[in-house]
Amino acid sequence: MSKKTISAQEAEQFLYLEAELLDDWRLPEWAELYSDDASYEVACPNADDPKTDSPATSLFLVSDRKDRIIGRAVRLMKKTAHAEYPHSKTRHLVTNVRLLESSADVAKVKANFCVYRTKEDNTVMYMGEFNYTLVRQDGELKVRLKRAILDLNSLYEQGRLTIIL
């Protein structure tokens, strides 16, 4: 097993892979990027402290543990997930990737994002900051935590959040 510290480049390439799987709607493969103890979270846009609030005490937009990460991927691939049928076109731009802490097994990573979503003739943007905890398990990088913090005060322009950020 690799003892090499998780590098910035490795983390960055991993985030780009995740973005690509999402834009290609390869959602079952996307869910496999997450560890068994993973969380995928999107804080409320106007939360008091979206970086440190807990989904156990504050309402979030999304707070999925692994079973619902898989559930979300499974759901969104169905034609009966009406909000995303036909699938939106999306483009995930992930930039300003910064490695905050890193060891051979765990890394904390911050990145900026802008996701464009087009449904029918309308395009909206979701922008903000990702906070990741990445882990190396059996030689492969996995997401243990992904929290998206939106630079929004509401979903007034976006209407809803049915894609995965």
Add this chain to the structure above:
Amino acid sequence: MNDVSSPKRPHIDVDHEARRFRINRENYKSQEIFEREKELIFSRCWLYLGHASELPKKGDYVTRIVGGRQLIFAHGRSGELKAFFNSCTHRGATVCRERKGNKKSFTCCYHGWVFSNEGKLLSMNTDHGFPDDINADGNLNLRVVPRLEEYRGFYFVNYNPTAISLYDFLAGARDCIDAICDQSDSEMVILPGEHTYTIKANYKYLIENSSDGYHLLPVHATYFDYLNDRFKGTKDEGAVDKLVKGYYKMGQVRCLGNGHTILESMVPTGRPVASWIEPWGLEVKEEIDAIRDRLENKFGKERMEYISETQKNLIIFPNLVINDIQSITVRYIEPESHNFMRVTGWALGPAEESAKLKAIRLDNFVSFLGPAGFGSPDDIEMLEICQKGVEGSPIEWTELSKGMSESEDLLTRTGGPDDEVQFQAFWAQWDRVMRNLDKLEA
């Protein structure tokens, strides 16, 4: 204004004998009708403003848009909760631009007029030019909303000074609010965070959707698939199949007077108060059992079961939803035009709830509800395609006859959980108010 009591075309078409109830689609797609709704519905009905638990301390405030008006809901220095129009009495600017906070006073940033958190004009930021007694009668204080009343912590405003009381307005809905609030041994509170989003559809489509048993299985198949997966290998395995086969036999819809309605149904989602499901683990079962015991001691077995097990989709006419389902959501709907609404959803729970149950409550909430849940977004899609469909179609009437009776009073009857009698009640009341037959005045 035109004579509203006789619209060019009738708003609704009711034929008891033929058991037909139809809605003129202009009611969803006409901006002119929306303008009349602002005058007749949103200036005369009690509209939800906020919950007492949002303003626990003196000086706390939130700003809200209610029925098209910019309001400040504030906990004043005297300890009373008050509602003001958020508009400086000088030139009209909003005096508070934050969504919430704590302030002793509100200062207009245009010319520096200062108002206390009780609305009193404290300073005009000048010592000359104005008559000394210009505010002797208080006309330059922040304008207080004509009526502010509360029921069990839910505060409502009314822009008509001579409106009937909130108590009378709520009619049969009071007992449903009681059943929701009685979950708590102390008080119910709004939990931190809110979902604010928009839908490109007429607000009445969301009111209909929020208590529609008929749409549940076709629209929410993916949610029930998810529940089914969760229940595999637990005591609840098969509960979803049972629901699919028997939904229409379990529960009912009740019309509560004044256009308010409730859908009471049995859906195996688990409820933090107080229906346990196995995926939550045995450690919370004990706590939930204790809550059931407490409720039974206090209210008797039947009421305990109603509070604990029955899913409640409560519609308060014209634009508030309190759904006590897998979690409790308070959902306020603010129409902005005939085909666009702003929606705000909050989570409500007992103040004394344990950390574990509160986490389950919030998790259950986001599993289905809100603009990123597994349920609400599919509802939103339905409303938007309805709006698109009616706007692009010559069809004049929408069919809402399911469960229509031959004789009973539309405002107070009951029906099956997948009937449309709750919409018939809503629309019957809407028509009465829109035609000035019911002014909702004392």
